């Protein structure tokens with residue numbers, strides 16, 4: 001049968017703070033470095049204090065036991081290296097004995113930063129690390145992408161490494177089928193792919209050629225059932241934060257080969273996504289939905305993202321309340 005799990009993703013968990021004016025002789029601690037220096041102005045800093053509740057919420061209310069930290073939904077690329085380390089540490093610590101896997105996304109534009117994060121993730125005992133392709137000066141072929149990932153992965157020699165394929169955001173469209181060919185020789189810790197693309201032919205070819213038994217985790221939530229049919233081994237996505245239960249039921253139905261039920265779940269969660277896509281949907285809206293569903297304050301996003309509108313939040317909430325997937 002299919003042994004699939006859905007993994008949640010961490011949100012960046014920012015909060016507004018009105019920075020107190022710093023007293024003249026007070027030394028700034030490292031953790032304050034992202035705080036505001038100008039008196040009284042508003043900054044957004046990470047809020048580690050809700051992670052504890054969030055872990056319990058995901059496990060108990062959504063049945064989600066694995067987490068992907070500092071990825072897209074967690075605004076990982078909008079955070080400083082220091083913030084990313086603090087979040088990684090908090091998730092590993094709070095998730096201990098509660099979560100099955102804590103995967104830390106360590107990808108960055110700068111190779112030394114990505115390497116530093118990989119080394120840090122290994123030191124704190126992360127279950128795995130993942131990396132996207134650098135997306136400003138981009139690799140133009142497979143060999144340079146593998147060379148970059150190899151340097152990152154080698155900083156954490158005992159830790160499984162995943163490639164995070166998300167061409168819609170990185171602009172790096174090197175096919176995963178091509179990338180995987182021979183990758184284990186270059187990157188001995190290579191464990192799999194988080195495949196966040198709609199190209200199901202590329203995905204199917206990865207399944208077909210998968211002699212190494214890499215984990216192929218699918219990341220376009222509205223198409224998960226199609227990827228399961230092709231042989232996905234799991235899923236990582238933003239909607240599992242608040243539709244985890246429904247998606248777990250879909251996985252169970254699929255494992256029992258009850259495709260009729262599985263399809264109903266996919267169409268039901270898809271109906272919600274189709275509704276919010278029309279209103280304008282992204283990471284900021286995911287955070288707002290999560291706050292309203294879980295009642296845990298997930299905070300605002302960081303610029304360049306802006307808070308979801310009140311109108312969006314009300315409409316999305318009403319749609320979710322009317323949704324009867326289960």
Ligand SMILES: CC(=O)N[C@H](C=O)[C@@H](O)[C@H](O)[C@H](O)CO
Pocket residue numbers: 072073166168196219220221222236237238239273
């Ligand atoms: C671009 C993006 O954020 N992709 C997410 C994960 O990779 C997905 O979980 C989507 O948010 C989800 O499938 C809705 O389109």
Ligand SMILES: CC(=O)C(=O)O
Pocket residue numbers: 009010068070071072073074219236237238
């Ligand atoms: C959505 C997702 O998988 C991420 O946050 O990276």
